[in-house]
Amino acid sequence: MTTVTNLGFPRMGTRRELKPALEAYWHDDTKCASLLDTAKQLRRRHWTLQREAGAQVVPCNDFSLYDHVLDTAYMLDAIPERYRALADADPLAGYFALARGAQRDDVDLHALEMTKWFDTNYHYIVPELHAAQTFRLRTHKPVEEFLEAKAQGIDARPVLLGPVSFLLLSKTIDGSDRLALLDRLLPVYAELLGKLKDAGANWVQIDEPCLVLDQDMDDHVAYRTAYRVLAQIPRPKLLLTTYFGALDDNLALASQLLVDGLHVDLVRAPNQLDDVLDALPRQHVLSLGVVDGRNIWRTDLDHVLPLIKRAHARIGGERLQLAPSCSLLHIPIDVSLETELSSELRSWLSFGRQKIEELRTLRDALKSANALAALEDARQRQVSRRQSSDVHRPDVIARVDALNAKDAQRASPYLTRRDAQRKRFTLPLFPTTTIGSFPQTKDVREARAKYKSGKLQHADYEAFLQEQTQQCIRFQEEIGLDVLVHGEFERNDMVEYFGEQLDGFAFTKHGWVQSYGSRCVKPPIIYGDVQRPAPMTVRWSAYAQSLTSRPMKGMLTGPVTVLQWSFVRDDQPRSATCCQLALALRDEVLDLQAAGIGIIQIDEPALREGLPLRRKEWASYLDWAVECFRVTASGVADDTQIHTHMCYSEFNDIIEAVAAMDADVISIETSRSRMALLDAFVRFHYPNEIGPGVYDIHSPRVPGIEEMVTLLEKATAVLGPEQLWVNPDCGLKTRGWPETYDALQALVEAAHIMRQRVAVVA
Numbered sequence: 001m002t003t004v005t006n007l008g009f010p011r012m013g014t015r016r017e018l019k020p021a022l023e024a025y026w027h028d029d030t031k032c033a034s035l036l037d038t039a040k041q042l043r044r045r046h047w048t049l050q051r052e053a054g055a056q057v058v059p060c061n062d063f064s065l066y067d068h069v070l071d072t073a074y075m076l077d078a079i080p081e082r083y084r085a086l087a088d089a090d091p092l093a094g095y096f097a098l099a100r101g102a103q104r105d106d107v108d109l110h111a112l113e114m115t116k117w118f119d120t121n122y123h124y125i126v127p128e129l130h131a132a133q134t135f136r137l138r139t140h141k142p143v144e145e146f147l148e149a150k151a152q153g154i155d156a157r158p159v160l161l162g163p164v165s166f167l168l169l170s171k172t173i174d175g176s177d178r179l180a181l182l183d184r185l186l187p188v189y190a191e192l193l194g195k196l197k198d199a200g201a202n203w204v205q206i207d208e209p210c211l212v213l214d215q216d217m218d219d220h221v222a223y224r225t226a227y228r229v230l231a232q233i234p235r236p237k238l239l240l241t242t243y244f245g246a247l248d249d250n251l252a253l254a255s256q257l258l259v260d261g262l263h264v265d266l267v268r269a270p271n272q273l274d275d276v277l278d279a280l281p282r283q284h285v286l287s288l289g290v291v292d293g294r295n296i297w298r299t300d301l302d303h304v305l306p307l308i309k310r311a312h313a314r315i316g317g318e319r320l321q322l323a324p325s326c327s328l329l330h331i332p333i334d335v336s337l338e339t340e341l342s343s344e345l346r347s348w349l350s351f352g353r354q355k356i357e358e359l360r361t362l363r364d365a366l367k368s369a370n371a372l373a374a375l376e377d378a379r380q381r382q383v384s385r386r387q388s389s390d391v392h393r394p395d396v397i398a399r400v401d402a403l404n405a406k407d408a409q410r411a412s413p414y415l416t417r418r419d420a421q422r423k424r425f426t427l428p429l430f431p432t433t434t435i436g437s438f439p440q441t442k443d444v445r446e447a448r449a450k451y452k453s454g455k456l457q458h459a460d461y462e463a464f465l466q467e468q469t470q471q472c473i474r475f476q477e478e479i480g481l482d483v484l485v486h487g488e489f490e491r492n493d494m495v496e497y498f499g500e501q502l503d504g505f506a507f508t509k510h511g512w513v514q515s516y517g518s519r520c521v522k523p524p525i526i527y528g529d530v531q532r533p534a535p536m537t538v539r540w541s542a543y544a545q546s547l548t549s550r551p552m553k554g555m556l557t558g559p560v561t562v563l564q565w566s567f568v569r570d571d572q573p574r575s576a577t578c579c580q581l582a583l584a585l586r587d588e589v590l591d592l593q594a595a596g597i598g599i600i601q602i603d604e605p606a607l608r609e610g611l612p613l614r615r616k617e618w619a620s621y622l623d624w625a626v627e628c629f630r631v632t633a634s635g636v637a638d639d640t641q642i643h644t645h646m647c648y649s650e651f652n653d654i655i656e657a658v659a660a661m662d663a664d665v666i667s668i669e670t671s672r673s674r675m676a677l678l679d680a681f682v683r684f685h686y687p688n689e690i691g692p693g694v695y696d697i698h699s700p701r702v703p704g705i706e707e708m709v710t711l712l713e714k715a716t717a718v719l720g721p722e723q724l725w726v727n728p729d730c731g732l733k734t735r736g737w738p739e740t741y742d743a744l745q746a747l748v749e750a751a752h753i754m755r756q757r758v759a760v761v762a
Ligand SMILES: Nc1nc2c(c(=O)[nH]1)N[C@@H](CNc1ccc(C(=O)N[C@@H](CCC(=O)N[C@@H](CCC(=O)N[C@@H](CCC(=O)O)C(=O)O)C(=O)O)C(=O)O)cc1)CN2
Pocket: 121, 442, 445, 446, 448, 449, 491, 492, 493, 494, 495, 496, 515, 516, 518, 519, 520, 521, 522, 565, 734
């Protein structure tokens, strides 16, 4: 009979219980037992919840105290030498040191790199390997979590990150070939699988998400080798699990690997079903990802049921499993907690629990007529969404339709604008600025929490924010920054803040999704046509400008980033929604200009992560993404200076698109790479101005003046001094005031030194 399964569950808890437990332990390591106890309770609660919702197979080892890639590296003992003493003495402290670094007594360890998990807003820790890397089983976490579930009467299916994806998601520090380590890695996977079998596991979900990427011949050989070796040992059955896209040209390979079943993503890639059915070996189990693990909409069951029936007719119920498209890590847990949403909107939504319930309905619909009522209910929800006048706004559609090429084009070419702007602002060489946010201290967050819960009056909250903004501006003036910012104290998050003010958006109370470690975001939900009922940032920017005679930079989040970090409607192309956002933000840009704000920054840190996973789809994405940015930015006069900001980006592949954005100034993150990320701009002869970050804001460490001067010298060696700005890598919201004060003072001093050096040469 067809089985309802799940591939992974959020870890943080419906009330983010894991977050304070983690942060308490990081602050005070005597809280260790309490952290582990919270974690155990969460696992138990989540297994029970999934069973109650209808999952017959629930995952284990999907839980993590920080990140599952880090767990895998740690388990395999793939930890760099510098952490080893600490990890041996105190395994938990060693584990977190890899993720967060450690400074105490005689220990000073920096953290491993963190990067985006495929095209999600989740970040994983990048394992750091080298040519002489060896592996062994350092922990038995998957076995322990399997036994923990078993003790609770649950026969869970352990999740492992597969050996090939593990290597492909890692990096080597010596430039050696990651896949060359496979031979050494496989015996450890074999040992682990043997132990899982001994513990009683019948099946293991082995994730190889890299199978949806462009993979070359070497990668293919690695998959073949891996699963041939793992076929030769006594082990549980393996469900080879792929998600976030189509197998496409990797399908033949995936179906030939010596495993026992295959999971495919039919949400992102519904069209692959027939090919998958054709390729599937006769004994294989097939797991169909039919509800969207990446988004929060209820599934159109009438659309999905025929797919399932087709598979059922071909392979029968025994070999068929129904699942979310991917782990539910990327969505919140339970929509029934969102009592403040309108009941109509809520009826369109499905969070983790509801996704599993939908799978149960589908399973029931396959086998009996009893599910008719549930199907009809689901149908009504779709109809109500399709017909809602809240969703569909003819005036918005008309405005998008009326867009033309001129709307995406500044009035004059860059050099003309540059002259107009130089006349207007008379900035020195190496102008200094920051990226927008200043420390979001506990005070700021507490005041907002009190205001939102009604414990702080509106006027008092306003006065508090004004006070913060004033202090921030005084501080910037004192240390001598050239272009100021207001500090973003009024914003909870750079995306949520805008979502809260736009029509077509809804926001949740408990819809937290893990971004990295204990840090979460609450992505807004774009459910309808987007419109801006009133200016969003003008009041704070104008207030800030009124406090200083220096230029105040307006601060907006760009359309692509708002899109990328929200839950986006699935009833029209993402590009259409992005276009609506671009128009709403264009109006904001124009209102800022009208209010006298002459410099406006439009942040697009997520532009690059929105790139499709397959290269053949890049061009069409970049076309509309850049176009949307330009629609937002292009309405202004020549002497209004448009900045953009992109952090965590590798620019080599997309430099043409970045240039096509035609921002007058772009700030980027370059300090960790010691300016290496600048190479693309140099090679491309990027014509506009650039602020390469000279201060790594991800660490409390304060960079010295000379260190920043050295970075600026490097930049000046390859770009003209008149092209360069001086700024940190990103906003300062996660920093504290003391280090911010010292670091920015040093940054201004570094710019002074550069000005003198250039003047002497001239
Ligand atoms: N959307 C988004 N995605 C992003 C980024 C980003 O800035 N935004 N940056 C990159 C890195 N990701 C990050 C993600 C989250 C955080 C972060 O600091 N998150 C905060 C929550 C931020 C927030 O929304 N805060 C709200 C709510 C704060 C809160 O939890 N309030 C408590 C009470 C707090 C108190 O009394 O101290 C409550 O409501 O219970 C606010 O400031 O208003 C956290 O997890 O701690 C930082 C970086 C990539 N993706």
